[in-house]
Amino acid sequence: MTAAVTETIERAVAEIRFDHDGLVPAIAQQHDTGEILMVAWMNRDAVRASLAEGRACYWSRSRGKLWHKGETSGQIQLLRELRLDCDGDTVLLLVDQHGVACHTGRRSCFFHAWRDGGWVVISEPQISPDTLYPQRTG
Amino acid sequence: MTAAVTETIERAVAEIRFDHDGLVPAIAQQHDTGEILMVAWMNRDAVRASLAEGRACYWSRSRGKLWHKGETSGQIQLLRELRLDCDGDTVLLLVDQHGVACHTGRRSCFFHAWRDGGWVVISEPQISPDTLYPQRTG
Numbered sequence: 508m509t510a511a512v513t514e515t516i517e518r519a520v521a522e523i524r525f526d527h528d529g530l531v532p533a534i535a536q537q538h539d540t541g542e543i544l545m546v547a548w549m550n551r552d553a554v555r556a557s558l559a560e561g562r563a564c565y566w567s568r569s570r571g572k573l574w575h576k577g578e579t580s581g582q583i584q585l586l587r588e589l590r591l592d593c594d595g596d597t598v599l600l601l602v603d604q605h606g607v608a609c610h611t612g613r614r615s616c617f618f619h620a621w622r623d624g625g626w627v628v629i630s631e632p633q634i635s636p637d638t639l640y641p642q643r644t645g
Numbered sequence: 646m647t648a649a650v651t652e653t654i655e656r657a658v659a660e661i662r663f664d665h666d667g668l669v670p671a672i673a674q675q676h677d678t679g680e681i682l683m684v685a686w687m688n689r690d691a692v693r694a695s696l697a698e699g700r701a702c703y704w705s706r707s708r709g710k711l712w713h714k715g716e717t718s719g720q721i722q723l724l725r726e727l728r729l730d731c732d733g734d735t736v737l738l739l740v741d742q743h744g745v746a747c748h749t750g751r752r753s754c755f756f757h758a759w760r761d762g763g764w765v766v767i768s769e770p771q772i773s774p775d776t777l778y779p780q781r782t783g
């Protein structure tokens with residue numbers, strides 16, 4: 508990256524209020540349908556990578572490393588626009604999701620709905636997790 | 646509430662994975678347009694109150710108390726459906742927002758967009774904060 512691009516990205520990062528762990532919640536929303544795909548976490552480097560590459564990158568709290576969304580599954584999210592809320596501590600990524608967002612093979616992670624006194628599964632996988640993650644053994 | 650209603654609500658709460666502070670992020674989305682209105686936090690009592698009352702209730706981390714959305718401003722959120730993500734640690738509230746969600750008087754809190762190397766304000770207040778919160782003095 509050029510110094511100018513780096514400087515520009517740092518201006519974006521500077522306005523985001525990361526928590527004491529250096530993280531903010533990040534919502535991924537399909538840019539044209541409005542569907543909420545998933546919620547993950549971003550640290551400063553994840554924001555930098557997302558803006559530099561034009562693809563969503565998160566911070567995996569479970570793995571303790573940057574998570575370039577789709578790096579294993581191929582189900583990438585092209586970043587259409589980054590938004591920030593009024594108090595600067597939550598970001599919204601308008602994305603173009605290739606394939607599915609959820610590790611279960613569903614388009615959206617929010618597939619449990621509370622209806623008539625029980626949690627109901629409201630969507631089915633579009634692709635098998637075994638296809639998404641062929642190298643996983645367990 | 647009847648014992649049956651209480652028991653039903655406890656079944657909803659039991660499936661949500663609250664963090665070590667007893668909280669989960671909660672997204673409020675306008676049920677028909679898909680617009681993301683705000684993100685706040687819920688504890689168990691906020692989920693219970695939301696389901697019991699059919700209106701969004703959050704946990705205010707800054708004030709350390711339940712926050713019945715709209716209790717001061719009148720800008721309530723009728724709860725149309727509660728959803729839960731795949732790993733159970735984020736909730737999505739499909740709501741019918743009365744008036745505006747943001748304390749700035751804007752419909753949505755996500756009014757900053759990163760465009761052409763700068764944060765741009767993409768919506769204007771629909772109502773003055775002074776009208777929303779007349780008793781605030783400073």
